[in-house]
Amino acid sequence: METTMTESRDVSAAGITMDETQGLTFPRIECKNIDVFYGDKQAIFDISLPIPDRSVTALIGPSGCGKSTFLRCLNRMNDTIESCKVTGEIIMDGENINDPDIDPVLLRSRVGMVFQKPNPFPKSIYDNIAYGPRIHGLAASREDLDAIVEKSLRRAGLWDEVKDRLTSPGNSLSGGQQQRLCIARAIAVRPEVILMDEPCSALDPVATARIEELIDELRKRYCIVIVTHSMQQAARVSQRTAFFHLGELVEMGETDQIFTNPRERRTEDYITGRFG
Amino acid sequence: MTDVAPAPFRNEKALRRLKKRRAADARFRLYGLSAIAFALLALSVLVASIGFQAISAATYHKVGFDVVLDPAVIAPKGKDTPADISRNVDGFYALIRSNLQGTFPEAAEDRMATRQLGDLVTRLAVLPTAKWVSENPTQIGQAATIKVPLSDDLDLYLKGAVSKEFRLRLGDISAVTEAAPRQVRLTGDGAFKALQSLIAVQRQEVGDAVDARSILISAGSTTGRIMSLDADAAEVTLLTGSATDFSNVRPTARMIELPETERNVSDLQIAWTLALKDKGRVSRVPHTSLLTHTDSTYPELAGALAAIVGSLLTMMVTAFIAIPIGIFASVYLEEFAPRNRLTEIIEVNINNLAAVPSIVFGLLGAAVFLGFFGLPRSAPLVGGLVLALLTLPTIIIASRAALKSVPPSIRAAALAVGASKMQSVFHHVLPVAGPGIFTGAILGMARALGETAPLLLIGMVAFVADVPVGPTDEATALPVLIYSWSTNAERAWEPMTAAVIVILLMFLITMNGIVVLLRRRFERRW
Ligand SMILES: Nc1ncnc2c1ncn2[C@@H]1O[C@H](COP(=O)(O)OP(=O)(O)OP(=O)(O)O)[C@@H](O)[C@H]1O
Ligand SMILES: [Mg+2]
Numbered sequence: 001m002e003t004t005m006t007e008s009r010d011v012s013a014a015g016i017t018m019d020e021t022q023g024l025t026f027p028r029i030e031c032k033n034i035d036v037f038y039g040d041k042q043a044i045f046d047i048s049l050p051i052p053d054r055s056v057t058a059l060i061g062p063s064g065c066g067k068s069t070f071l072r073c074l075n076r077m078n079d080t081i082e083s084c085k086v087t088g089e090i091i092m093d094g095e096n097i098n099d100p101d102i103d104p105v106l107l108r109s110r111v112g113m114v115f116q117k118p119n120p121f122p123k124s125i126y127d128n129i130a131y132g133p134r135i136h137g138l139a140a141s142r143e144d145l146d147a148i149v150e151k152s153l154r155r156a157g158l159w160d161e162v163k164d165r166l167t168s169p170g171n172s173l174s175g176g177q178q179q180r181l182c183i184a185r186a187i188a189v190r191p192e193v194i195l196m197d198e199p200c201s202a203l204d205p206v207a208t209a210r211i212e213e214l215i216d217e218l219r220k221r222y223c224i225v226i227v228t229h230s231m232q233q234a235a236r237v238s239q240r241t242a243f244f245h246l247g248e249l250v251e252m253g254e255t256d257q258i259f260t261n262p263r264e265r266r267t268e269d270y271i272t273g274r275f276g
Numbered sequence: 277m278t279d280v281a282p283a284p285f286r287n288e289k290a291l292r293r294l295k296k297r298r299a300a301d302a303r304f305r306l307y308g309l310s311a312i313a314f315a316l317l318a319l320s321v322l323v324a325s326i327g328f329q330a331i332s333a334a335t336y337h338k339v340g341f342d343v344v345l346d347p348a349v350i351a352p353k354g355k356d357t358p359a360d361i362s363r364n365v366d367g368f369y370a371l372i373r374s375n376l377q378g379t380f381p382e383a384a385e386d387r388m389a390t391r392q393l394g395d396l397v398t399r400l401a402v403l404p405t406a407k408w409v410s411e412n413p414t415q416i417g418q419a420a421t422i423k424v425p426l427s428d429d430l431d432l433y434l435k436g437a438v439s440k441e442f443r444l445r446l447g448d449i450s451a452v453t454e455a456a457p458r459q460v461r462l463t464g465d466g467a468f469k470a471l472q473s474l475i476a477v478q479r480q481e482v483g484d485a486v487d488a489r490s491i492l493i494s495a496g497s498t499t500g501r502i503m504s505l506d507a508d509a510a511e512v513t514l515l516t517g518s519a520t521d522f523s524n525v526r527p528t529a530r531m532i533e534l535p536e537t538e539r540n541v542s543d544l545q546i547a548w549t550l551a552l553k554d555k556g557r558v559s560r561v562p563h564t565s566l567l568t569h570t571d572s573t574y575p576e577l578a579g580a581l582a583a584i585v586g587s588l589l590t591m592m593v594t595a596f597i598a599i600p601i602g603i604f605a606s607v608y609l610e611e612f613a614p615r616n617r618l619t620e621i622i623e624v625n626i627n628n629l630a631a632v633p634s635i636v637f638g639l640l641g642a643a644v645f646l647g648f649f650g651l652p653r654s655a656p657l658v659g660g661l662v663l664a665l666l667t668l669p670t671i672i673i674a675s676r677a678a679l680k681s682v683p684p685s686i687r688a689a690a691l692a693v694g695a696s697k698m699q700s701v702f703h704h705v706l707p708v709a710g711p712g713i714f715t716g717a718i719l720g721m722a723r724a725l726g727e728t729a730p731l732l733l734i735g736m737v738a739f740v741a742d743v744p745v746g747p748t749d750e751a752t753a754l755p756v757l758i759y760s761w762s763t764n765a766e767r768a769w770e771p772m773t774a775a776v777i778v779i780l781l782m783f784l785i786t787m788n789g790i791v792v793l794l795r796r797r798f799e800r801r802w
Contacts, residue, residue, distance in 0.1 A: 075692065117685060131690075132695075135703075
C-alpha cells in the first residue's frame, strides 16, 4: 500500500504535462450525497460535489452554512470531533475515503490542510516543515530532509525570508509568514490535495496578496479547495466556485459563470451583498 | 453659572463619580496589600521562630579527653575482634569516667557526686570512638584525644538556654581563709558590693524567692557557691578546684535565676563544666552529627540521617509510581477518553480523592499493603506506595490542567500533516505540557514529603538506629522524626526538632526552586 502510494504520488508530481489554461476537467474528488450530523443536528444536507484536479475550488456562503464542516470531510478531520457523523461517499482515486477501512492518517498525508488561524508547531521553522516528512519517512537522509525543507519553503515563497533563521521558533514569524509556513508544512508531505479554511482571514492585504499568488502557483500541481468569505478572493484565485447555504449546496460552476451569471437567486443576492 | 453649558467631562456629577471610583480602587488595593502583608508577616514569624530555635542546634559542645587507649580496658579479652571493640561501650566509657574522676577528685567523696560527674558525658557518646578504634587497631595502647559531645543539659546551659543568669565581675579578693575543708571565707574591700546591690534589686522584684537562687563564684577553674555575703566578704562552699585561685584571678559571680531543684543541671555539674571550659577542653563545634547520626534517645547523640535517607527512599518509590501513572492517567483522560458518563464519574472522583484527608490513605495503606499484601511494616516501600496514592490525584489534576492549556490548534495541525493521534500527543502536546506536568509532579512530591499522618499509621514512626539501604528496610521519614522528637520531654529536643524542620524546609525549598527553574526555562520558550 505504502509503496504504491509513493509511486502514484511520484507520477503525479512528475507528470507536469498539465493543462495551463484551466484545471483538468476530470474530478479529482467526487463527493456523493454527503450528510453531516453534529449529534442530532444536521449541518450538511445531501451535498454532491465534484472537485477537479489542478485547479482551485472555492467554497463560499454565509457564516454557519457548513463550509468548514464540508471541507473537513475531505480529510476526515471530522473524525476528531466526537459528536460528528458523516455519511455519503467521497471518491478519491477510485476509493471511498469515507469508508471505515480507510486509514485517516494515510489520507491526511495525501490531503493537506491549512487552517484559518496560522498554527505552527511550537518548534523551530525547520522542524515545522521537517516534521511531516520525518513521520512519513519521506527523507532517507539529513540532506534529503534539508532539500525537502528548502523546496517547501521556496514553493511557499518563504525561503528568502527565513533561510538565515531556520532554527528560530515558528511562532516568531509574522502572521502572514506563519500562514505561509503552514502552507509549506502542508506541501512538505507531498499531498495531492490541499484544503484551506479561510487562510487569509487573519492577514493584511499585502500578506493576502502573497498567499493568493502562492495559491495560484500551487494550483499547477495540486488540487486545492479553499473556503473564503471574500468574494473578490474567490473570484481572483478560483476556477470553480460552490455556494453553500444552510448546509445545502445551492449552486456550483465555473467561477466566472457564478460571479457574472449566477443561476440561482440566492447566489446572486449573496454575491452582490444583498444577503442577510 | 447656570447659563454656561456644563462641561461634558468635568461636570460635578462626573467628578464625584470619578472620586468615588478612585476611592474604591484605593480601598481595594489597600485590602489586597494588607492581606499580603499579613501573610508575609505570618510567614516570617514562622520562619524566624523556627530559624531562631534551630540556630541553637546548629552548634554543640564537645569535651576533649586525653586518654591512653589501654588495651586492658578497651580490649580486655586480649584477642578481641574489631566487632568486640566497637561494641565495648563500657570499656571506652570507663576511660572517660576515670579521666573525669582524675580531673575532679572531689566527686569521689559521695556517690551522688560521682553519678553527677558521670552524667557530664552520655555513656553511648563513646560509640563513634569505639568504632574508630576498631577500624584503626594500631591506635590501641596509644595516647589519643577523644572528643565527645557534652550532655544535652549542660550543652543547653552553656548556650544559656537553661535559665536566665546574671553575671558580674567582682572586686579583687585580698584574703582567702579556709574555715573548714571546702569552706572558705573570701575578703576584699568592697569586692561584693555590686553583687549585694544586684541581690537587693532582685529581692525587690521577686521577694524572698531570691534566696532560693544559686550564686556561684568562679575564678579560673575553681567554682564555689556563695552561702552568705556582705560588701567586703563572703562565705563560700567550694564545689571544685582550689581556693587559692580566688586570690590569683579576679572572680566572676553568677546568679542563676532557676533554683537548683528546678533544673536538670546541678550547681556541681555547672562548676565542673565551667572548669572544663576554663581548661580549654570544651569547644563549640558545628552540629554535623545531626546529619551523620541516626536517631538516639540522647539528644546530643541523635541525628536525622536515617530519616533523611528514609524520606529519600520513600520519595523515590512515590516518584516511580505516582509520576508515570499520573501522567498516563491524565494523558488518557485528556486526550483519548471518550466524553461520556463514565469519564465524568472518574473525573469527579479524582477531584474528590484529592480532598481526602491524608490519614485515610494511611488507614488504607495499613489495611491493604500491610494487611492484605503482607508487605513489611515501617518500610519506605509501603510509605512510598501510600504517598503515591495520596499524590496521584494532585499530579493528575495538575497534568490535566497543563494538557488542557495546550491549544487545540496544535493537535489539529499535527493530525492534518498525517500524524496519528499518538504521534500528535507524544510529539507535540506532551512537550508543550511538559513543564506544567513536572511542576504538578514536583508540587505533589513536595506535599508527600511533608506528610506525617499516613506514615504514622503504617509504622514508619519506629525508632530506627540503622540507616536504611533499601526500600524494604525499616525506616522513618523526616516529618515523622519531627513529630516524634517534638513529643519528647527533654528541653534539648526543641532546637533539635527545629533543626530537622529546617532540613525538611530545605528539601521543600529545593523542590520548589526546581519548579521555578523549570518554569523559567521552558514556559516562555515559544
Ligand atoms: N464541533 C461542532 N459541534 C456542533 N456543531 C457544530 C460544530 N462545528 C460546527 N457546528 C455547526 O455546524 C454548522 C456549520 O458550521 P461550519 O463551521 O461548518 O460553518 P462555516 O460555514 O464554516 O461558518 P464560518 O464561515 O463562520 O466559518 C453550524 O451551524 C455550526 O453551529
Ligand atoms: Mg468555517
